[in-house]
Amino acid sequence: MRTILFTALALAALPAAAQDTAGRNLAAPCAICHGTEGRSATKDSPLIPLAGLPRDHIATQMRAFRDGRRPASVMHQIAKGYTDPQIDAIAGWFAAQKR
Amino acid sequence: MIRRDFLKIAGAAAGAGALAGLAGCASTVPSKARVVVIGGGFGGATAAKYIRMWAPSVDVVLIERQSEFVSCPISNLVLAGYSTMQDITIGYDGLNRHGVQVVRDEAVGIDAAKKTVRLASGEDIGYERLVVSPGIDFNFGEVQGYEAAMQAGRVLHAWKAGPQTEALRRQLLDMRDGGVVVLSIPLAPYRCPPGPYERASMIAAYLKQAKPRSKLLVLDANPDVTSKGGLFKAAWKDLYPGILEYRGNAKAVGVDAATMTVKLEVEDVKGDVLNIVPPHRAGDIAQKAGLITTNNRWCDVDWRSMESTKVPGIHVLGDATLSAAAMPKSGSMANNHAKIAAAAIIETLNGRAPADPKILNTCYSFVSQKEAIRVSSVHQWDAVKGTLLTVPGSGGVSAARSEAEGTFAWNWARTIWADSLA
DSSP: OHHHHHHHHHHHHOOOTTOOHHHHHHHGGGHHHHOGGGOOSSTTOSSOOOTTOOHHHHHHHHHHHHTTSSOOSSHHHHHTTOOHHHHHHHHHHHHTSOO | OHHHHHHHHHHHHTSHHHHHHHTTOTTSOOSSOEEEEEOOSHHHHHHHHHHHHHOTTSEEEEEESSSSEEOSTTHHHHHHTSSOTTTTEEOSHHHHHTTOEEEESOEEEEETTTTEEEETTSOEEEOSEEEEOOOEEEOGGGSBTHHHHHHTTSEEOOOSSSHHHHHHHHHHHHSOTTOEEEEEEOOSSOSOTTHHHHHHHHHHHHHHHHOTTOEEEEEESSSSOSSSHHHHHHHHHHHOTTTEEEESSOOEEEEETTTTEEEESSOEEEOSEEEEOOOEEEOHHHHHTTOOOBTTTBBOEETTTTEESSSTTEEEOGGGBOOOTTOOOOHHHHHHHHHHHHHHHHHHHTTOOOOOOEEEEEEEEESSSSOEEEEEEEEEEETTTTEEEEOTTOOEEOSSOBHHHHHHHHHHHHHHHHHHHO
């Protein structure tokens, strides 16, 4: 009884529809260097903010890091951990964030 | 103060059920889902923030005994005078702005059947899901004489950033030129695998600059440097010859404060400053709540949700967990554990199964005032093994130490502080 009641309330309270939770979850770890939701945490960050960058640009750069076509300090090693669909999901999610 | 915070929570929850829950009657269904988070470090703070960000209708209460967060990352630079306590100290106002109710108190017990947390102040708080991110506590008993020596102020670990960080800095400042600093490292696993070697670098840098006739003796219980070994050893050889001496397989088993002696298994070593880091285990509240599963030290979790394998409804984060293969106990990992837990808790509250997680680690270590080195790894759910495993071919360490890596290290620190707390 308690569980049923609670679930009904939770469903009413948490409109999860239309949320790209797969992209969100894959992109969330990036925030430790790139900032929450891809927005820089500091004014003098050496990294370009990812929020609102074009999806294709992010995906292309990730593949270039992964395949060794773009030199990097760390991203070449991290990008190798992601498949093409995962890269596309991450890129799509950052592209959809407000700058 | 605490009372006022609770009333605010009750007001936000706007229901008699919530009020009854706050009075300790946890069987009453709250009108809104409430997640309670114990511990405001990298894990707990991030979990609290991200649950509020991703599900603003969930009430989140964070219980933290300290008034401010003090970062272990960068605290080694404070020892050398390259950073300050002020730099590494951050308030919890950022979490308030996300609607997290930060309660300054200590969780002293958990009743998993009733779903309540007992606070030192005597209050009980009811929860739907509980996050326990307790960090580490120490097995002082494994180094004979440690607690007495620490109480006397003669030996410090400074492995939780805070008063001991300042005290160790003061001891280094007060030491005569020509003195010996002893840094003792426990057997892995411990918090922050490269941390002791960064500390060795920072102490050596300080001695080189301010007390060049002095020496740092690094006594490592492990057979060799446990993280970024090649990079650390190259830096020590280039930068601190004659100052930093490293010994592997040198486990401290006792300390004598009267004679300032560290007892190893086969010999005794004297020092002017004794920085002995004792072996760790999951923080006290994990022990009290029966969350420890392994070697009497660590808490095993289901990595898809961070839920305890032992106590349902409780998610354990950070250094307290029984680490998955090749997973360091680091601030980056705790922050990432929190995101797994946040997503899984929201899915669970909605009656859905959590998604398979994929997270990453990046840890920087300074080897001089400006130069740093790094290690990274990507960890994904493996359904066959039922755990997180590193992705083959991914991850690695810096090509070489550099000032550029130092710039990225500072960016990492400021960014993860903000991602966790702002």
